Amino acid sequence: MIEYFTEEGSAKAVNARMGDTVNPRLRTIMASLIEHLHGFIKDVELTEPEWETAIDFLTRTGQICSEHRQEFILLSDTLGVSMLVDAINARRPQGATENTVFGPFHVDGAPIREMGETISLDEKGESCLYEGRVLDLQGNAIEGAMLDVWSDNIDGYYDVQQPDLQPKWNNRGRFVTGADGCYSFRGIKPVSYPIPDDGPVGQMLALLGRHPWRPAHMHFMLTALGYQRVVTHTFAVGDEYLTSDTVFGVKASLLQTFEHNKSGATQWKAEFDFVLVPG
Ligand code: BEZ
Ligand code: FE
Numbered sequence: 001m002i003e004y005f006t007e008e009g010s011a012k013a014v015n016a017r018m019g020d021t022v023n024p025r026l027r028t029i030m031a032s033l034i035e036h037l038h039g040f041i042k043d044v045e046l047t048e049p050e051w052e053t054a055i056d057f058l059t060r061t062g063q064i065c066s067e068h069r070q071e072f073i074l075l076s077d078t079l080g081v082s083m084l085v086d087a088i089n090a091r092r093p094q095g096a097t098e099n100t101v102f103g104p105f106h107v108d109g110a111p112i113r114e115m116g117e118t119i120s121l122d123e124k125g126e127s128c129l130y131e132g133r134v135l136d137l138q139g140n141a142i143e144g145a146m147l148d149v150w151s152d153n154i155d156g157y158y159d160v161q162q163p164d165l166q167p168k169w170n171n172r173g174r175f176v177t178g179a180d181g182c183y184s185f186r187g188i189k190p191v192s193y194p195i196p197d198d199g200p201v202g203q204m205l206a207l208l209g210r211h212p213w214r215p216a217h218m219h220f221m222l223t224a225l226g227y228q229r230v231v232t233h234t235f236a237v238g239d240e241y242l243t244s245d246t247v248f249g250v251k252a253s254l255l256q257t258f259e260h261n262k263s264g265a266t267q268w269k270a271e272f273d274f275v276l277v278p279g
Contacts, residue, residue: 141181156193
């Protein structure tokens with residue numbers, strides 16, 4: 001029997017159009033998406049002006065995207081979708097370092113630096129010594145682990161956001177561990193900053209009574225042969241936005257205490273050990 005489109009059978013009518021040879025995973029994803037999308041529209045009884053607003057929002061989200069700006073990822077981040085996808089795909093045993101959101105400001109190919117070197121090329125901000133170890137689940141040192149690190153500057157901007165104001169590779173670097181698994185580098189104590197909020201995502205946050213701020217953090221990406229890649233940050237204990245990070249990135253295991261450096265070599269000192277999982 002021919003099934004025409006009806007309000008009650010709307011999702012079924014759309015899904016029935018899928019061909020017999022559709023990739024099975026694509027079939028699962030699209031069938032579920034249609035079910036949930038139609039269910040949501042029925043749940044809120046979406047009006048035509050609301051539908052037009054949604055189309056306009058998505059159109060503007062696409063239009064503001066460029067080589068340097070990815071508003072759809074920002075939308076995913078602020079809706080908690082990025083963190084949920086990561087949570088499902090990076091389940092790790094107790095004791096292993098947890099992932100958090102990648103963010104749009106990583107740049108491939110940062111300079112490889114010697115342990116102890118600084119990543120703060122403009123030397124603006126409160127200096128901080130970062131140190132710790134890269135370990136396996138048994139507590140053994142991992143040799144040859146690469147730490148790719150990046151942070152904002154004292155004004156809350158990454159170098160790529162201010163190419164005319166900051167030196168290239170400011171607050172970025174890569175470090176490779178030796179046999180002791182230890183790392184150390186100098187940078188600045190990071191500051192909290194708002195995500196880019198001059199586009200549709202910023203307007204959405206404002207309409208929802210949400211702020212665009214992220215708590216102060218240092219980004220780390222760790223790679224080592226035979227281990228799962230870890231994409232994470234350490235978050236500064238005491239930051240006012242820890243419990244309201246606009247992209248939901250904070251995890252208890254990623255909190256880091258900044259202490260005054262008694263040696264005086266830097267103003268602050270922050271220790272953190274990373275634990276990698278085979279894979
Ligand atoms: C970041 O931490 O760099 C970031 C993460 C998500 C959205 C915007 C920025
Ligand atoms: Fe960041």
